[in-house]
Every structure is written in C-alpha cells, then in structure tokens.
Amino acid sequence: xxxxxxxxxxxxxxxxxxxxxxxxxxxxxxxxxxxxxxxxxxxxxxxxxxxxxxxxxxxxxxxxxxxxxxxxxxxxxxxxxxxxxxxxxxxxxxxxxxxxxxxxxxxxxxxxxxxxxxxxxxxxxxxxxxxxxxxxxxxxxxxxxxxxxxxxxxxxxxxxxxxxxxxxxxxxxxxxxxxxxxxxxxxxxxxxxxxxxxxxxxxxxxxxxxxxxxxxxxxxxxxxxxxxxxxxxxxxxxxxxxxxxxxxxxxxxxxxxxxxxxxxxxxxxxxxxxxxxxxxxxx
Amino acid sequence: xxxxxxxxxxxxxxxxxxxxxxxxxxxxxxxxxxxxxxxxxxxxxxxxxxxxxxxxxxxxxxxxxxxxxxxxxxxxxxxxxxxxxxxxxxxxxxxxxxxxxxxxxxxxxxxxxxxxxxxxxxxxxxxxxxxxxxxxxxxxxxxxxxxxxxxxxxxxxxxxxxxxxxxxxxxxxxxxxxxxxxxxxxxxxxxxxxxxxxxxxxxxxxxxxxx
Numbered sequence: 055x056x057x058x059x060x061x062x063x064x065x066x067x068x069x070x071x072x073x074x075x076x077x078x079x080x081x082x083x084x085x086x087x088x089x090x091x092x093x094x095x096x097x098x099x100x101x102x103x104x105x106x107x108x109x110x111x112x113x114x115x116x117x118x119x120x121x122x123x124x125x126x127x128x129x130x131x132x133x134x135x136x137x138x139x140x141x142x143x144x145x146x147x148x149x150x151x152x153x154x155x156x157x158x159x160x161x162x163x164x165x166x167x168x169x170x171x172x173x174x175x176x177x178x179x180x181x182x183x184x185x186x187x188x189x190x191x192x193x194x195x196x197x198x199x200x201x202x203x204x205x206x207x208x209x210x211x212x213x214x215x216x217x218x219x220x221x222x223x224x225x226x227x228x229x230x231x232x233x234x235x236x237x238x239x240x241x242x243x244x245x246x247x248x249x250x251x252x253x254x255x256x257x258x259x260x261x262x263x264x265x266x267x268x269x270x271x272x273x274x275x276x277x278x279x280x281x282x283x284x285x286x287x288x289x290x291x292x293x294x295x296x297x298x299x300x301x302x303x304x305x306x307x308x309x310x311x312x313x314x315x316x317x318x319x320x321x322x323x324x325x326x327x328x329x330x331x332x333x334x335x336x337x
Numbered sequence: 338x339x340x341x342x343x344x345x346x347x348x349x350x351x352x353x354x355x356x357x358x359x360x361x362x363x364x365x366x367x368x369x370x371x372x373x374x375x376x377x378x379x380x381x382x383x384x385x386x387x388x389x390x391x392x393x394x395x396x397x398x399x400x401x402x403x404x405x406x407x408x409x410x411x412x413x414x415x416x417x418x419x420x421x422x423x424x425x426x427x428x429x430x431x432x433x434x435x436x437x438x439x440x441x442x443x444x445x446x447x448x449x450x451x452x453x454x455x456x457x458x459x460x461x462x463x464x465x466x467x468x469x470x471x472x473x474x475x476x477x478x479x480x481x482x483x484x485x486x487x488x489x490x491x492x493x494x495x496x497x498x499x500x501x502x503x504x505x506x507x508x509x510x511x512x513x514x515x516x517x518x519x520x521x522x523x524x525x526x527x528x529x530x531x532x533x534x535x536x537x538x539x540x541x542x543x544x545x546x547x548x
Contacts (some may be wrong), residue, residue, distance in 0.1 A: 075376050075377055075388075076376060076377045077377075078377050078378065078379040078380075078464065078465065079362075079378070079379075079380065079461075079463070079464050079537065079538035080464050080468065080469060080471075080532065080533075080534035080536075080537060080538075081464035081465050081466060081467055081468045081469055081470050081471075081508075081534070082464075082468050082534075084377075180528065180533075181532070181533070190467065190468050192468060232342060232343075232344045232345060233342075234343070234344075235341035235342065235343050235349045235351075279381060279382035279383045279384075280381050280382050280463075280465065281349065281379075281381035281382070281383070281384040281386065282347075282349070282379025282380070282381050282384065282385070282386025282388075282465075283379075283386075284343060284344060284346060284347050284386070284388065286344055287343070287344065304465065304466075305379060305464065305465035306379065306381050306463065306464075306465030306466070311343070314343055314344030314345075314347070315344070316344060316345045317344065317345055317346050
C-alpha cells in the first residue's frame with residue numbers, strides 16, 4: 055500500500071475531512087476542514103469519495119514523499135509547489151512517482167492549503183470522521199515530521215478534470231452577517247459593520263479574535279446561560295473584543311452572539327491571516 | 338417561548354427552563370421531518386439550537402419546532418425511560434474537597450448531601466463543556482449551590498460536581514468551577530467504546546454511593 059512519508063512540517067498540519075456532525079448532545083463539535091469548498095474541490099478533482107480525509111496545511115512548509123504511485127492535488131491557499139524541485143501549479147492533479155517528494159512553500163495569499171491524495175489519507179475514524187478537533191483533542195494527532203500516512207481507497211469515480219484556476223483572495227473582504235440572537239446584549243451592535251476589524255495573532259481553528267474598537271455591554275443584562283453555537287457565530291466576551299467561531303468552536307458558549315456570518319462566507323474566514331483586515335455587512 | 342434567528346443555518350428556540358429544553362430537544366429529534374431537515378440539535382441551559390442540513394432553507398426549521406402546547410404536553414407526561422433503557426448507575430465515592438462546603442451552603446449534613454444526591458434520579462439535559470460531559474438536571478432541588486468563587490485550574494477526571502441546578506461528572510482533567518462532592522472510577526468518555534460517551538441525550542442517571 056502506498057504511503058506518504060512526512061519529511062518536514064511548517065505551520066500546523068492537520069488531518070481533516072467533512073467533520074463529525076450531529077454529536078453536540080455528547081459534547082462533540084463538528085470540526086472538519088476550515089475551508090470546506092477548497093477541501094471538497096480537492097476530493098472532486100481526484101475522484102475521491104466526498105468524505106475522504108486530506109491534509110490541511112497552514113502557511114505551507116510541508117514536504118512529503120510517496121512510497122508508490124500517488125495522485126495528488128493542492129487546493130486552497132496557493133502555496134508554491136515543487137515535485138522533486140520542479141514547479142507545479144495548485145489546483146492541478148499531479149502524479150507522484152515512488153520516491154518523489156512534493157514540497158509546499160508559503161502561499162503568497164490565504165492561510166490554509168489542502169493536500170489531497172487519490173483514495174484519501176487512511177487513519178482510524180472516530181465517530182465517523184478523521185478530522186482533528188483541536189479544541190476537544192479528538193481525531194488524529196497533528197502531523198509531524200517522521201510520520202508515515204497510509205493512502206486509503208476512498209475513491210468514488212474517475213479523475214475527469216485535470217486542473218482548475220488557483221484560488222485568489224481579495225484584500226479586506228466584506229463578509230455577510232446576519233444579526234445575532236443576542237445583538238441586544240450590546241449597546242452598539244452596528245459597530246460590527248461600522249469599522250474594519252483586524253485578525254488578531256491568537257486566532258486559530260477555534261476562533262478568529264478580532265481587533266478594533268470594542269463593543270459596550272448593554273446595561274442590566276446579567277449573565278447569559280450557555281447556549282448552542284455554530285461556526286461563523288460572533289461572540290462578544292466581557293472585554294468587548296469579538297471572536298468569530300471557526301470549525302473547532304465549543305459546542306455551547308456563554309457569551310452573547312451579536313452576529314452570525316452566513317455559512318457560505320465562513321470558508322473565506324478560514325483563509326484570513328493574523329494582521330489582515332476584514333469588514334462585515336448586514337444581510 | 339421565542340424563536341430567534343441564528344445566521345442562515347440555525348434557529349434558536351428559547352424556553353423558560355431546562356425541563357422545557359429537554360422536552361423541546363426530544364420533540365424535535367422525534368419529529369418525522371427531523372432526518373430530512375435537521376443536521377443537529379444543540380441543547381443549552383435555556384435554549385435549543387436547531388441546525389439545518391446543508392441545502393435546507395433555515396425557514397423550514399420552524400416546521401419541526403414544537404409549539405408551546407406540545408412542549409407543555411410533553412412536560413406533563415410522566416418521565417419516560419429513554420428507549421426502554423435502564424438508568425445508568427454511576428458509583429461514587431463521596432469524598433470530594435467541597436463536600437463540607439456544600440453541606441454548609443445547603444444546610445444539610447454531609448450525609449444529607451450524599452442522601453440527596455443519590456436519592457433522586459438525574460437526567461441528561463445537554464452537553465458541550467467537553468466530550469462526554471453531560472449537564473444533569475432533575476435532582477434534589479436542595480442541592481442548588483453556586484459555583485466556587487475561585488475556579489480550580491485542574492479538576493481530576495471522574496470528579497462529581499454540583500453547580501446551580503446541575504450535577505455533572507468531569508470526563509477528563511480540566512479547569513473547572515463546580516463544587517466537587519465525590520469521584521467515580523467509571524469512565525464517562527472511552528474511545529474504545531461505541532459510543533464513546535457513557536451518557537447520551539435524555540439518559541437517566543442514578544448515583545450510587547460506594548465506600
């Protein structure tokens with residue numbers, strides 16, 4: 055069976071798939087690929103089954119060697135690729151021959167690239183998923199240099215498309231947001247759309263910490279009882295600096311949600327780097 | 338009861354108390370359209386978040402949200418044993434570091450706290466703090482105590498605690514602010530078990546003292 059030998063890891067490298075929905079009642083969140091569209095595209099290009107596991111690579115730096123013939127593809131953040139030193143594009147199906155090494159450099163824009171192989175990365179699933187949930191500590195351990203990953207057999211069909219254009223990311227994106235169920239718990243919910251926010255350094259898969267002029271709590275509201283959360287929900291903790299929940303968000307949260315980014319725009323959140331700016335607009 | 342929009346995939350059903358939360362969650366899960374429309378049901382302390390399946394317009398979630406009469410009807414029914422299962426029995430050694438504090442707060446003796454905790458069945462209301470953690474409700478109302486003023490930075494796995502209307506067992510070591518009255522050796526979360534969580538939605542729990 056073909057394996058991928060991991061020779062180097064740069065930023066965090068995690069096994070991800072479509073996640074494990076429907077386990078909130080036992081305290082297990084959905085997790086899964088942060089940029090779901092790029093994840094799904096990689097599997098589609100390779101003819102993989104829709105839930106096949108891939109590697110989610112933040113800021114490149116990954117170097118893998120195939121022990122047998124492997125078909126691979128990188129989507130998401132357009133990391134410069136090289137196979138045995140020869141440049142290759144993202145969004146294209148690549149053949150890795152036995153012993154060949156694929157290297158991902160640091161992408162010029164975006165944050166997370168998805169390296170998929172035909173057949174998927176094969177590791178034991180937990181509750182039907184191979185996704186690494188970084189908050190709960192569930193699923194495969196983060197990938198490290200020296201790991202050897204088996205290539206699976208999760209194939210759904212032929213490879214029909216050779217390549218798609220590499221992803222591009224606009225600067226200062228404007229994301230669509232629905233007024234949140236607890237928008238009245240802050241005195242100034244429109245502050246969300248009235249200013250540009252900067253992505254804080256402590257941002258991760260649990261949430262993006264946004265820096266800007268903070269919200270002011272509405273008077274006399276007290277303490278909110280814990281309630282269910284979703285990716286894209288924008289929580290305002292007592293300090294007033296909002297957190298936008300990512301794929302590994304807690305299942306329930308106790309701070310008011312002033313807005314919820316619409317589902318289709320949460321993939322864009324996954325490609326924002328610390329220091330980048332974004333805006334919101336109500337829909 | 339209020340229905341609050343939660344983005345373009347969620348609907349938050351807000352109710353009066355945790356007993357109504359349990360009723361709403363069960364009514365939604367057993368609704369004939371649930372499999373078609375609902376990706377997940379996330380109970381909280383006063384709310385139930387309904388999550389639409391991909392491609393399902395969020396407005397359709399109101400089709401599965403019960404009305405007040407249905408919730409009141411479900412709450413008036415005698416408590417059903419979930420799927421015919423027996424209650425989950427959790428053996429507890431009542432030697433927690435906050436047992437004396439809980440006795441002082443409740444006006445009960447330490448033995449009285451143990452008797453109250455073991456004397457009434459509890460029920461899983463919701464999860465969410467950590468994998469396998471279940472917020473248990475329906476126990477003896479005399480056991481309502483506030484959280485500790487100073488949360489502990491590390492609560493050992495298996496610790497049995499009280500906070501507000503809830504009791505719960507920490508499935509793994511974590512920070513925590515609950516009043517700890519005892520501990521159990523029964524694993525609440527075991528990856529070699531299917532399902533890994535000992536306590537599923539709506540399960541009934543009876544604490545049993547061991548010495």
